[in-house]
Amino acid sequence: MKTIYSPLHAGHAGTMELMSGVIVPGFEKPSRAEIIKARVESEKLGPILAPEAHDLTAAKRIHKADYIDFLPTVYPAWEALGRSGSAIPYTWPTRGLRGDVVPDTIDAKLGYYSFDAGAPFVKGTWEAIRSSYDVVLTGAKLVKNGEPAAFALCRPPGHHAGAGFMGGYCYINNAAVAAQWFLDQGAKRVAILDIDYHHGNGTQEIFYSRADVQVLNLHGDPMVEYPYFLGHADEHGSGAGEGFNVNYPLPFGTTWESWNAALEDACAKLTAYGPDVVVVSLGVDTFEKDPISQFKLKSSDYPMIGARIAKLNLPTLFVMEGGYAVDEIGVNAVGVLTGFEDR
Ligand SMILES: NCCCNCCCCCC(O)(O)C(F)(F)F
Numbered sequence: 513m514k515t516i517y518s519p520l521h522a523g524h525a526g527t528m529e530l531m532s533g534v535i536v537p538g539f540e541k542p543s544r545a546e547i548i549k550a551r552v553e554s555e556k557l558g559p560i561l562a563p564e565a566h567d568l569t570a571a572k573r574i575h576k577a578d579y580i581d582f583l584p585t586v587y588p589a590w591e592a593l594g595r596s597g598s599a600i601p602y603t604w605p606t607r608g609l610r611g612d613v614v615p616d617t618i619d620a621k622l623g624y625y626s627f628d629a630g631a632p633f634v635k636g637t638w639e640a641i642r643s644s645y646d647v648v649l650t651g652a653k654l655v656k657n658g659e660p661a662a663f664a665l666c667r668p669p670g671h672h673a674g675a676g677f678m679g680g681y682c683y684i685n686n687a688a689v690a691a692q693w694f695l696d697q698g699a700k701r702v703a704i705l706d707i708d709y710h711h712g713n714g715t716q717e718i719f720y721s722r723a724d725v726q727v728l729n730l731h732g733d734p735m736v737e738y739p740y741f742l743g744h745a746d747e748h749g750s751g752a753g754e755g756f757n758v759n760y761p762l763p764f765g766t767t768w769e770s771w772n773a774a775l776e777d778a779c780a781k782l783t784a785y786g787p788d789v790v791v792v793s794l795g796v797d798t799f800e801k802d803p804i805s806q807f808k809l810k811s812s813d814y815p816m817i818g819a820r821i822a823k824l825n826l827p828t829l830f831v832m833e834g835g836y837a838v839d840e841i842g843v844n845a846v847g848v849l850t851g852f853e854d855r
């Protein structure tokens with residue numbers, strides 16, 4: 513399997529985040545991608561390719577243009593105020609406030625274009641976001657051109673980013689960009705299977721009213737887990753999209769047996785949908801040792817996930833999302849891929 517990777521991810525480094533009221537070094541750090549890349553090499557998964565460059569047209573097919581155009585302006589505006597470190601919002605237009613008038617100050621715009629304080633910017637963040645976007649489009653093109661599967665080693669991740677907002681370490685929704693690109697290239701139906709521990713609220717929001725993209729999500733129950741405000745089982749899609757969004761909220765402590773039962777059901781629904789291609793939002797924060805997550809999957813489970821996805825017999829694009837147990841992130845993420853190849 514080919515991997516697409518860009519060293520430009522590493523510019524998104526030294527971010528800080530709020531964890532239980534304390535500002536701590538961000539969990540979504542450069543070593544994650546480096547360790548996965550090293551494992552791709554040691555497992556001899558296949559060639560590692562640099563991404564081709566793209567303009568932002570494909571991003572604006574699923575994100576609002578003003579949101580995308582805002583992203584490269586963030587850090588320069590932050591620095592213009594004499595600031596350094598991580599650009600982080602601290603005020604949001606929640607219920608009872610106005611979102612139709614956005615003051616032209618970076619603090620207001622950061623709040624307007626985000627849903628949490630979890631998408632910090634540093635000097636190299638925009639370049640990293642762009643590289644992650646180029647990585648996923650390059651991977652999609654490989655699959656479109658006949659590769660049975662490809663691995664887009666994306667960093668930063670994307671599945672929490674909605675049409676007009678960032679959050680949860682996500683800025684451009686890489687998986688959603690790829691799904692739309694496949695449709696624009698002639699696919700009739702695309703399925704997105706999101707197996708990250710956290711609900712892909714952004715991906716759901718983007719395609720919620722559409723029947724040409726089926727979104728299936730296995731994740732920590734939002735009644736107890738981030739992102740809290742989307743991801744319930746009663747969210748089936750709206751309008752033409754009714755029935756094409758499926759959520760599998762699962763409790764803290766979920767082990768392989770019940771997680772795999774949800775995967776089986778999702779795969780059955782995906783097969784019934786009959787997509788031309790499947791995009792997998794590959795997060796491995798379902799791992800028992802993940803520092804911010806509460807599922808109990810073991811490293812030996814990940815190859816079985818890959819094997820099950822291979823049985824779908826569909827062109828497959830794997831898109832890296834989360835996973836924070838960095839010592840094992842390579843084994844777990846690449847385990848899905850070697851399992852897919854039945855190695
Ligand atoms: N700091 C407060 C607790 C953690 N809140 C943010 C969790 C973000 C999870 C991100 C992810 O793993 O879902 C992704 F795949 F997007 F990377």
Ligand SMILES: [Zn+2]
Binds near residue numbers: 709795833834835
């Ligand atoms: Zn996650």
